[in-house]
Amino acid sequence: MTSLPDVEELLRGSAVVSLPMRTRFRGQTAREAMLLHGPAGWAEFAPFPEYGPQESAAWLAAAVDAGWTGLGEPRRTxxxxxxxxxxxxxxxxxxxxxxxxxxxxxxxxxxxxxxxxxxxxxxxxxxxxxxxxxxxxxxxxxxxxxxxxxxxxxxxxxxxxxxxxxxxxxxxxxxxxxxxxxxxxxxxxxxxxxxxxxxxxxxxxxxxxxxxxxxxxxxxxxxxxxxxxxxxxxxxxxxxxxxxxxxxxxxxxxxxxxxxxxxxxxxxxxxxxxxxxxxxxxxxxxxxxxxxxxxxxxxxxxxxxxVAPEPTPRLVDEHRVAGARRDWWDERLRSAHAVLAGRTGAAS
Ligand SMILES: O=C(O)CCC(=O)c1ccccc1C(=O)O
Ligand SMILES: [Mg+2]
Structure with a gap:
C-alpha cells in the first residue's frame, strides 16, 4: 500500500449492498459488502459482521490496496x-x-x-x-x-x-x-x-x-x-x-x-x-x-x-443498503481506518 487515503476520500463514491444467498452460509442468508471506488478501480471492504476494528483493519488495507494501488500483473489468466x-x-x-x-x-x-x-x-x-x-x-x-x-x-x-x-x-x-x-x-x-x-x-x-x-x-x-x-x-x-x-x-x-x-x-x-x-x-x-x-x-x-469488474449501477441500486445499516458500515470503515492510520503512522 502506498499511503492511506483519508476517510472522506474512501467514502466518496462508495456503496453498501446486501446480496441474498441461495443457501445459508456461515449462519447467514445475505452477504453485505461496502464497495469503494479508487483511482486504480473498484474494491471491496466486507469484514464479516462480527469482526471488530482490529480485524477489519486488514480488510480495509486490502481494499485500499486494490482500489488505490491496483491488483498487479497476472502470471496466468x-x-x-x-x-x-x-x-x-x-x-x-x-x-x-x-x-x-x-x-x-x-x-x-x-x-x-x-x-x-x-x-x-x-x-x-x-x-x-x-x-x-x-x-x-x-x-x-x-x-x-x-x-x-x-x-x-x-x-x-x-x-x-x-x-x-x-x-x-x-x-x-x-x-x-x-x-x-x-x-x-x-x-x-x-x-x-x-x-x-x-x-x-x-x-x-x-x-x-x-x-x-x-x-x-x-x-x-x-x-x-x-x-x-x-x-x-x-x-x-x-x-x-x-x-x-x-x-x-x-x-x-x-x-x-x-x-x-x-x-x-x-x-x-x-x-x-x-x-x-x-x-x-x-x-x-x-x-x-x-x-x-x-x-x-x-x-x-x-x-x-x-482490474475488478465495474459494478452495474442498476444492480447496486437494487441491492443498496441505506439508513441505519449504511451508517453502521460507515462507522466500521472509520474505526478500521483509525486502526490502520495508527499502524502506518499516517494522519487519520
Ligand atoms: O473455499 C471455498 O471453496 C469457498 C470459501 C469458503 O469456504 C469460505 C468463505 C467465507 C468464509 C470462510 C470460508 C472458509 O473457507 O472457511
Ligand atoms: Mg475454510
Missing part, C-alpha cells in the same frame, strides 16, 4: 476453481452442484462439514453424494475448526475411508495452530496420511507464518482481505514455503477479482482455488458475475493488469 458445497442435506447436493456448470469439468468440490447441530453421518452422507455425482472430482472437507481433537481423529479417518485417494485434504479440522499440529502428528502416528490445510489458523492468527514454522499443516488456505492485500498474501505464501489454495471470503464479484489477482500471481497453483462462491449468491453487483465456467474462472485483465 485462467484459474481452476472448486465448487463449494455448503452444509446442506445430501438431497440438496445435486441442486447446488448445478450452479457450477458441466459436472465433468468441475476439478474439485470443497464440502463444509462439522456444522453445529449436524452429525458426522450428515457429513459422510453429503460427501458420499458429491462423490457419487462427480466421480472424477477431487474432494476436500472444511470443518472450520468445528471438531474437538477426538472428534477430528474419528471424522478425518471416516471421511478418508469414504473418499479414498480422492480426498485432497481436510481444512481446519480443529481450531488454533498448536491443536492443528498435535492432530496432524497423531494422524500420522496412526498411519492416516491425509493432508491438513490451515485456514483460520492463518487468517485469524497474529502471525500467519506460525502454521508453517510449527509444521501444523501441509498447505495453507489464503484469503486476500484478512491478510491485508494481494502483495502481503503473496508474501505470506512465499515465506510459508507451503502450497496455497486461494479462497474467497464470500466476496461479491468485485472482491473475487482480488482473489483471482493473488491466484494469478502465485508461482505454483497445485490445487483448484475456492473462488467459485459467486455461484452461492442469488444476486451480484455486476452484469456477468465471476461464476466458474468449465471448472475455471478467467482473470479480469485490462491493459496487462488485473
Amino acid at each position: 485462467t484459474v481452476p476453481v472448486n465448487a463449494t458445497m455448503p452444509a446442506v442435506p445430501a438431497a440438496q447436493v445435486a441442486q447446488v452442484l448445478k450452479r457450477y456448470g458441466r459436472a465433468e469439468a468441475i476439478p474439485a468440490v470443497k464440502i463444509k462439514v462439522a456444522e453445529p447441530g449436524q452429525s458426522l453421518d450428515d457429513d459422510v452422507a453429503r460427501l458420499r453424494e458429491v462423490a457419487r455425482l462427480l466421480p472424477q472430482a477431487g474432494l476436500r472437507a472444511d470443518a472450520n475448526g468445528g471438531w474437538t481433537h477426538a472428534e477430528a481423529v474419528r471424522a478425518v479417518e471416516e471421511l478418508a475411508d469414504v473418499a479414498g485417494d480422492r480426498l485432497e485434504y481436510v481444512e481446519q479440522p480443529v481450531a488454533g495452530v498448536e491443536p492443528l499440529a498435535v492432530l496432524r502428528e497423531e494422524l500420522h502416528r496412526r498411519g492416516t496420511l491425509v493432508r491438513i490445510a490451515a485456514d483460520e489458523a492463518v487468517r485469524k492468527a497474529e502471525d500467519p507464518l506460525r502454521v508453517a514454522r510449527l509444521g501444523a499443516a501441509d498447505l495453507i488456505v489464503v484469503k486476500v482481505p484478512p491478510l491485508g492485500g494481494v502483495d502481503r498474501a503473496a508474501q505470506v505464501v512465499r515465506d510459508s514455503g507451503l502450497d496455497a489454495v486461494v479462497s474467497s471470503a464470500l466476496d461479491t464479484s468485485v472482491g473475487l477479482a482480488a482473489g483471482l489477482a493473488l491466484a494469478a500471481r502465485l508461482e505454483s497453483l497445485p490445487y483448484a482455488c475456492g473462488l467459485g462462491t459467486a455461484a452461492l449468491l442469488a444476486a451480484d453487483v455486476v452484469e456477468s458475475p465471476l461464476i466458474p465456467v468449465e471448472g475455471a474462472l478467467q482473470v479480469p485483465v485490462r491493459k496487462g493488469r488485473v
Whole structure:
C-alpha cells in the first residue's frame, strides 16, 4: 500500500449492498459488502459482521490496496476453481452442484462439514453424494475448526475411508495452530496420511507464518482481505514455503477479482482455488458475475493488469443498503481506518 487515503476520500463514491444467498452460509442468508471506488478501480471492504476494528483493519488495507494501488500483473489468466458445497442435506447436493456448470469439468468440490447441530453421518452422507455425482472430482472437507481433537481423529479417518485417494485434504479440522499440529502428528502416528490445510489458523492468527514454522499443516488456505492485500498474501505464501489454495471470503464479484489477482500471481497453483462462491449468491453487483465456467474462472485483465469488474449501477441500486445499516458500515470503515492510520503512522 502506498499511503492511506483519508476517510472522506474512501467514502466518496462508495456503496453498501446486501446480496441474498441461495443457501445459508456461515449462519447467514445475505452477504453485505461496502464497495469503494479508487483511482486504480473498484474494491471491496466486507469484514464479516462480527469482526471488530482490529480485524477489519486488514480488510480495509486490502481494499485500499486494490482500489488505490491496483491488483498487479497476472502470471496466468485462467484459474481452476472448486465448487463449494455448503452444509446442506445430501438431497440438496445435486441442486447446488448445478450452479457450477458441466459436472465433468468441475476439478474439485470443497464440502463444509462439522456444522453445529449436524452429525458426522450428515457429513459422510453429503460427501458420499458429491462423490457419487462427480466421480472424477477431487474432494476436500472444511470443518472450520468445528471438531474437538477426538472428534477430528474419528471424522478425518471416516471421511478418508469414504473418499479414498480422492480426498485432497481436510481444512481446519480443529481450531488454533498448536491443536492443528498435535492432530496432524497423531494422524500420522496412526498411519492416516491425509493432508491438513490451515485456514483460520492463518487468517485469524497474529502471525500467519506460525502454521508453517510449527509444521501444523501441509498447505495453507489464503484469503486476500484478512491478510491485508494481494502483495502481503503473496508474501505470506512465499515465506510459508507451503502450497496455497486461494479462497474467497464470500466476496461479491468485485472482491473475487482480488482473489483471482493473488491466484494469478502465485508461482505454483497445485490445487483448484475456492473462488467459485459467486455461484452461492442469488444476486451480484455486476452484469456477468465471476461464476466458474468449465471448472475455471478467467482473470479480469485490462491493459496487462488485473482490474475488478465495474459494478452495474442498476444492480447496486437494487441491492443498496441505506439508513441505519449504511451508517453502521460507515462507522466500521472509520474505526478500521483509525486502526490502520495508527499502524502506518499516517494522519487519520
Ligand atoms: O473455499 C471455498 O471453496 C469457498 C470459501 C469458503 O469456504 C469460505 C468463505 C467465507 C468464509 C470462510 C470460508 C472458509 O473457507 O472457511
Ligand atoms: Mg475454510
